[in-house]
Amino acid sequence: MHALPYWRLAGVYFFYFAYLGAFAPYFSLYLSSLGIAAAGIGAILALPQLVRIVAPHLWGWLADHGGHRLRVARICTAIGTAVYCGLFAAQSFEALFAIVLLMSFFLSAALPQVELTTLSHLGARSTEYGRIRVWGSLGFIAAVLIVGYVLDVVPIAVLLWIMLAILAGVTILLLLVPEAPQEAHAHDHTPIAHVMREPQVIALIVACALMAVAHGPYYTFYSIHLVGYGYTKGAVGWLWSLGVICEIAIFFWMAHLFRAFTLRQVLIASFGLAAIRFAIIASCGDNLALLLIAQTLHAATFGSFHAAALGYVHRFFRGRNQARGQAIYTSLTFGLGGTLGGLYAGYAWEHFGAVSTFSGAAVCALGGMLLLQWKLTRNER
DSSP states (O other), X not given: OOOOOHHHHHHHHHHHHHHHHHHHHHHHXXXXXXXXXXXXXXXXHTHHHHGGGTHHHHHHHHHHHHTOHHHHHHXXXXXXXXXXXXXXXXXXXXXXXXXXXHHHHXXXXXXXXXXXXXXXXXXXXXXXXXXXXXXXXXXXXXXXXXXXXXXXXXXXXXXXXXXXXXXXXXXXXXXXXXXXOOOOOOOOOSOHHHXXXXXXXXXXXXXXXXXXXXXXXXXXXXHHHHHHTTOOHHHHHHHHHHHHHHHHXXXXXXXHHHHHSOHHHHHHHHHHHHHHHHHHHHHOTTOHHHHHHHHHTHIIIIIIHHHHHHHHHHHHSOGGGHHHHHHHHIIIIIIIIHHHHHHHHHHHHHHHOHHHHHHHHHHHHHHHHHHHHHHSOOXXX
């Protein structure tokens, strides 16, 4: 059993998710400061999800073909960071769109390869994954809080320098993590095309894509929505952080949750709570107490949802179908669904306003819940 590079892996997760913690809540504010219209902001912020439709298959194929997962992550992250530097000169929608598209394409290579590398290093110790992955959530919280307070006292343009420093940290730490030994996949002779035609699999993919669409307004306009009600950027950072704190808590409690309830019950309940959460955000933006409740529901709309959905993916895609099944799930849900969510958010925000936009998100989550109730068969604990 080889030594686990715990702190180096933890550092990669910390800085990678710190970058997301700076980008997701605040980059929309930067774009707004440049005079980009709401539809344009939605289109630009949908790009990281758009590239996830294709990129997981490409980077995964390259990593498997060459046998060097981290080499792909290192090279692509370095290229993505170099492309990112173009944001300092970009002012027009067209230039911003092109740069974010290209940088997102390359930066998307890092996390899947780091996940596979981490699990390979852990081997039979896979139960220790959580204590490494938790550093990503801590990095996200740290960035959301610190950047929020910094942007209350400095110009929004400083955000670009903060994100560049974080990306540099990701690039350096990737160089320090050693490659892990790769194991052959177990055999499974069921063609993946047959699996994809199963009604339960179709229902799961469509429902999870609807959940990604529902989160489009949240990831694109939640910060702008709160600032419009008079909340400071520091307060916005605390609200984002509360959601991630609850996400961490639910991951630690997940084993108890799955002992008490079935996968089906957890997944359907997560969709129902997502509908409630986005309905609160839509109609109660001026009520801090209700917003706090809505943010605690991130434990369900991301935490328990993510864990239960992956449980079904692992159940439906077995043996040597697992890697491709994970890529299909990621592409069609977070990739395609996330892209549609961002585009929907931009269009609805500009034409119908905040209340209708977040109400539409609640309807998407409710639709996913009803689909799962209809098609997912009941399962044992």
